[in-house]
Amino acid sequence: MMDRMTIPIGPQHPLLKEPMAFTVTVEGERVLEAAMRLGYVHRGIEKLAESRTYVQLVHVVERICGICSHVHTTTFCDAVESLMGLEVPPRAYYIRALLCEMERIHSHLLWLGVLAKNVGFDTVFMYSWRDREIVLDIMEELSGGRVSHAVNILGGVRIDLDAAQVQRILERFDALERQVERALEVVEQERTLRARTQGVGILTPDEVRRYCVVGPTARASGVDVDMRRDAPRPPYDELDVNVILHDAGDVWARTVVRAHETRESLRLARILLANLPEGPTSARARRRVPAGEAVARSEAPRGEVFYYVRSDGSDTPARLKVRTPTLTTLATLPRQLEGVALADVPVVLAGVDLCIACADR
Amino acid sequence: MDRDAVVQAMRAALGAAVGEPRTLPVDDLFVSVELTALRAAVELLQNEFDIWHLSTVTGLDDGEQLLLHYHFWQGSGLTLSVSLPYERAEAPTLSDLIEVAGFYEREVAEMLGVTFVGNADLRPLLLPDDWDEGPPLRRHVDGQGGQ
Amino acid sequence: MVVRETLSALFSILVFPGLAFAVLCALTFEWLDRLIMARLQGRVGPPWYQPVADLIKLLAKEDILPTGASHTVGAVLPLLSLASVLAAAMYVPVAGHVVSSFEGDLIVVLFLLSLPALAYFVAGWVSVGVYSIVGGSRSLLQYFSYEVPFLMALATPAILADSWQISVIVARQPTWGVFTMPLGFLLAVVGLIGKLKRDPFDIPKAASEVVAGPLTEYSGRKLALWHLTVDVQTVVGIMLLVNLFLGGHTSTFFAVPGWAAPLLFAAKALAILVGLATASVLYARLRIDQLAQLGWKVLAPLALAQILVALWMVG
Numbered sequence: 001m002m003d004r005m006t007i008p009i010g011p012q013h014p015l016l017k018e019p020m021a022f023t024v025t026v027e028g029e030r031v032l033e034a035a036m037r038l039g040y041v042h043r044g045i046e047k048l049a050e051s052r053t054y055v056q057l058v059h060v061v062e063r064i065c066g067i068c069s070h071v072h073t074t075t076f077c078d079a080v081e082s083l084m085g086l087e088v089p090p091r092a093y094y095i096r097a098l099l100c101e102m103e104r105i106h107s108h109l110l111w112l113g114v115l116a117k118n119v120g121f122d123t124v125f126m127y128s129w130r131d132r133e134i135v136l137d138i139m140e141e142l143s144g145g146r147v148s149h150a151v152n153i154l155g156g157v158r159i160d161l162d163a164a165q166v167q168r169i170l171e172r173f174d175a176l177e178r179q180v181e182r183a184l185e186v187v188e189q190e191r192t193l194r195a196r197t198q199g200v201g202i203l204t205p206d207e208v209r210r211y212c213v214v215g216p217t218a219r220a221s222g223v224d225v226d227m228r229r230d231a232p233r234p235p236y237d238e239l240d241v242n243v244i245l246h247d248a249g250d251v252w253a254r255t256v257v258r259a260h261e262t263r264e265s266l267r268l269a270r271i272l273l274a275n276l277p278e279g280p281t282s283a284r285a286r287r288r289v290p291a292g293e294a295v296a297r298s299e300a301p302r303g304e305v306f307y308y309v310r311s312d313g314s315d316t317p318a319r320l321k322v323r324t325p326t327l328t329t330l331a332t333l334p335r336q337l338e339g340v341a342l343a344d345v346p347v348v349l350a351g352v353d354l355c356i357a358c359a360d361r
Numbered sequence: 362m363d364r365d366a367v368v369q370a371m372r373a374a375l376g377a378a379v380g381e382p383r384t385l386p387v388d389d390l391f392v393s394v395e396l397t398a399l400r401a402a403v404e405l406l407q408n409e410f411d412i413w414h415l416s417t418v419t420g421l422d423d424g425e426q427l428l429l430h431y432h433f434w435q436g437s438g439l440t441l442s443v444s445l446p447y448e449r450a451e452a453p454t455l456s457d458l459i460e461v462a463g464f465y466e467r468e469v470a471e472m473l474g475v476t477f478v479g480n481a482d483l484r485p486l487l488l489p490d491d492w493d494e495g496p497p498l499r500r501h502v503d504g505q506g507g508q
Numbered sequence: 509m510v511v512r513e514t515l516s517a518l519f520s521i522l523v524f525p526g527l528a529f530a531v532l533c534a535l536t537f538e539w540l541d542r543l544i545m546a547r548l549q550g551r552v553g554p555p556w557y558q559p560v561a562d563l564i565k566l567l568a569k570e571d572i573l574p575t576g577a578s579h580t581v582g583a584v585l586p587l588l589s590l591a592s593v594l595a596a597a598m599y600v601p602v603a604g605h606v607v608s609s610f611e612g613d614l615i616v617v618l619f620l621l622s623l624p625a626l627a628y629f630v631a632g633w634v635s636v637g638v639y640s641i642v643g644g645s646r647s648l649l650q651y652f653s654y655e656v657p658f659l660m661a662l663a664t665p666a667i668l669a670d671s672w673q674i675s676v677i678v679a680r681q682p683t684w685g686v687f688t689m690p691l692g693f694l695l696a697v698v699g700l701i702g703k704l705k706r707d708p709f710d711i712p713k714a715a716s717e718v719v720a721g722p723l724t725e726y727s728g729r730k731l732a733l734w735h736l737t738v739d740v741q742t743v744v745g746i747m748l749l750v751n752l753f754l755g756g757h758t759s760t761f762f763a764v765p766g767w768a769a770p771l772l773f774a775a776k777a778l779a780i781l782v783g784l785a786t787a788s789v790l791y792a793r794l795r796i797d798q799l800a801q802l803g804w805k806v807l808a809p810l811a812l813a814q815i816l817v818a819l820w821m822v823g
Contacts, residue, residue: 210459
């Protein structure tokens with residue numbers, strides 16, 4: 001009973017939300033080593049991009065990920081618009097950022113539920129996903145889609161808000177804020193949750209740097225990176241983003257960081273709504289993009305999203321390169337899983353907030 | 362990052378191997394570097410300027426050659442570009458300098474057919490184990506074929 | 509006369525308080541349990557016929573096991589478990605009615621209630637899958653962590669009443685056991701949570717880690733019998749606690765007419781069920797080593813202390 005066993009986790013497993021394959025060798029309850037295989041959701045987006053127009057690609061890149069779809073299109077549009085030298089109206093920037101922050105809120109609440117489920121705390125899962133519905137309803141009202149919004153177009157956004165909508169959203173934000181505060185209390189103080197997540201899956205700041213980890217996982221180890229503050233694209237250059245750091249570097253630290261970030265995003269969303277500039281919501285964009293290269297970076301809920309676009313002067317790109325935040329976090333997983341208890345494997349996997357669709361593209 | 366200082370330091374150390382930098386939107390500086398000077402350049406970035414964040418490695422086929430862009434970041438973007446001829450698609454590995462570079466190199470290797478000398482683990486990252494249509498991101502590969 | 513006695517015995521065994529009643533109670537308690545947990549979690553919960561529907565559905569499903577697993581043993585184990593908990597139900601008084609009662613029947617009940625745990629482990633072992641084996645070894649480790657405090661806590665009422673016969677313990681309680689030995693009651697409830705493998709002690713079948721533990725590979729009729737076993741075990745465990753710690757169907761505070769005694773019994777049983785459901789909802793699942801630490805460093809010493817207190821109270 002205590003000799004080595006090879007346990008497959010994936011590509012189908014109750015604890016994985018997306019297919020990827022881990023092969024974990026355990027002895028008793030201890031993991032000796034973990035091997036990883038990606039590519040189960042690889043759809044060849046980068047190759048596909050070479051035969052689609054930029055207009056089509058705005059919608060294609062939205063489908064790279066289900067949870068952080070909007071930030072993908074925002075970054076892509078940013079890159080292409082800067083290649084075209086297009087002046088995007090400020091109102092459009094604000095609406096894009098509003099959706100980015102709401103996406104961060106819904107992604108973190110989703111993740112909190114997933115983590116809770118993985119530690120057997122179904123109640124928190126039920127509550128956080130119920131509260132997430134508030135944000136999804138707002139996004140559906142604004143754009144027509146709960147998770148995939150198709151809000152961005154080259155040159156701006158295709159939706160607008162009137163004063164009545166803004167008021168309704170602010171009211172629902174109040175309700176959401178109460179729930180987020182409660183979730184924050186649970187995360188910081190509930191003993192069984194802390195017992196399962198503290199001291200598990202520790203990443204030192206040195207490892208964060210060696211693996212170029214980004215996002216809340218990096219910030220939970222004390223490494224101060226946040227693209228909203230470091231590479232501020234409008235309107236973040238007018239906002240004062242509080243970057244939340246923690247120094248424990250374990251799964252609990254990541255939970256605390258994300259819970260606080262949810263509250264911070266709510267605050268930023270309120271500021272954006274209060275200061276929506278007047279004006280048009282889009283500028284007219286040409287079909288053809290002048291030859292050249294551009295690099296755009298944004299802060300997705302999971303960290304830095306990077307887009308490189310190379311244009312040859314036609315209406316399809318010569319090369320589109322997407323780097324998603326989860327890719328480097330995945331690189332740390334085999335090392336993080338070594339030596340943990342089998343019961344902690346779901347905690348570690350949930351703690352890094354994987355988005356395999358993003359990583360595989 | 363004081364990019365002028367970085368480029369100057371690179372010039373001073375590597376001379377003609379460092380090309381003319383060009384600024385690119387949104388906030389990036391592209392510098393071409395000779396393949397032979399790549400590792401030395403990266404070591405310089407790490408040791409003298411503590412630039413540790415490598416966002417990714419973009420590999421592309423522009424019809425005449427293969428290009429590798431190494432995208433670094435420290436407050437602003439700096440990209441080192443190297444050019445590889447088709448006949449000799451080999452580059453030195455950076456995985457001993459930056460641990461995650463090995464991961465990026467796996468993807469470039471499978472997508473563009475570049476061999477990274479010194480990287481012991483070049484197993485396919487995203488492509489299926491039985492992919493036999495050639496590196497998908499090469500110009501001549503259609504990529505439309507399936508199983 | 510013989511005919512009437514035989515019929516009366518058959519009625520007792522098969523209908524009330526025997527098989528039919530036990531199964532009916534089991535399904536009802538499962539429904540109430542799921543309803544309470546759902547409402548606490550902000551959900552609606554299942555309709556009253558859900559447990560019956562689940563049972564019927566499972567009975568109709570294909571019954572397969574992996575290659576290399578033993579079909580015979582796999583079929584015998586759930587039957588054995590169900591038989592032992594139903595047998596235990598025979599000896600636990602339901603509002604004073606019991607199929608058979610004799611000196612020492614508490615020990616028999618405790619023994620019968622432990623058999624399913626061992627069968628559970630063997631079931632995992634014999635079904636060959638990796639998740640089953642890991643879940644099975646966890647279930648044994650869990651068994652050792654909760655069983656000792658549980659048994660010691662349940663011995664306390666017997667010590668106080670100077671008898672190992674459940675109906676006698678109920679009759680001799682001066683007041684509810686929960687007041688004379690509150691620690692014992694608490695430990696018995698915690699032990700029951702472990703025995704029933706409920707959250708936060710559902711470690712052997714933690715879905716996010718071992719899919720479904722020892723029962724991962726079971727389906728169809730076999731799985732239906734396993735589910736029924738857990739439900740009946742829940743009912744028997746709760747009723748045992750009501751008898752030993754809550755005075756059974758008797759009342760110490762105000763006189764209760766004879767016809768209301770069963771209702772009083774039911775109310776106490778439901779109160780314990782509500783407590784179990786709430787406990788399931790409030791906490792994250794513990795890790796097996798955390799449970800083992802809890803069992804041996806906290807529960808067992810407290811149970812020992814409770815026994816010593818009981819011994820001192822008696823003599």
